[in-house]
Amino acid sequence: MIGRLRGTLVDKQPPWLMVDVAGVGYELEASMTTLVALPGLGEEVSLHTHLTVRDDAHLLYGFAREQERALFRALIKVNGVGPKLALAILSGMDEDAFIRCVMDDDVKSLTRLPGVGKKTAERLIVEMRDRFPHWEGEGVTLPGEGQSAAPAAREDPLAEAEAALVSLGYKPAEAARMLGGLEEEGSTEAIIKAALARRMAS
Structure with missing residues (x-):
């Protein structure tokens, strides 16, 4: 299992990025929350990772914070939630906002996320509610808050x-x-x- 990568950020085209680690380029998919926290191309990054092995591919996901990876792993255990939907959820709101939605039974906010209908939102609330008590008081914040990023210029x-x-x-x-x-x-x-x-x- 690949749990963490540290290397040079060589490409960033949301939702994909590539990190060069000792000459090996690792392609990762990341949430927009993580992507906006990344530095500019050519700078060093350290990402927590999650590896998914399928019959047709090995997929690597990157996270700026351990807390975000923990939530990703909890989300993909929910019936009907795969990695793509989990990343969409993490892109639409940070960990703290998601926890508030679950604890407050806020189905409406969850259904604003792509791919999350009313039934999925209700399932998320029911299955995730008991997984959050140990996160309380840890000061969950949006990765990269207060940091200045210097992404490379894009054509469009x-x-x-x-x-x-x-x-x-x-x-x-x-x-x-x-x-x-x-x-x-x-x-x-x-x-x-x-x-x-x-x-x-x-």
Whole structure:
């Protein structure tokens, strides 16, 4: 099992990134929460990882914080929740927000996430409620808060942001609506973060 990687960030195209570790490039998929916390290309990163082995592929997922990986692992144990939906949930809200939704029976907020219908939201609340007491009081915060990231310039950050949102499960038309008027946000990661915040506030 690959539990952690430390190396040089050589590529970042949400939701994918690549880390060079002693000459070996590891491709990872990450939530938008982790991606916005990453430094610029060419800088060193350290990521907690989770490896999923399937018949047709070995898939590696990266997380900025151990807490986010723990929540990812808890989510994929819920009936009907796979890695793709778990990443979509973690992209739409941080750990603290998710815990609040579960503890407050907030089905409405959970159904704003792509791929989460009412039944899935109710299942998440029922199956996850008893898994959180040991997390209370740990000061869960959004990875990268207060840090300055220096992502490399992209030819079309808005198009990359739209592609990333579609990969998370949003329909193309919905992704386009979420991105309306966000051209001035700058980097792909900043645009995605603003779009997700707008979606959760609607």
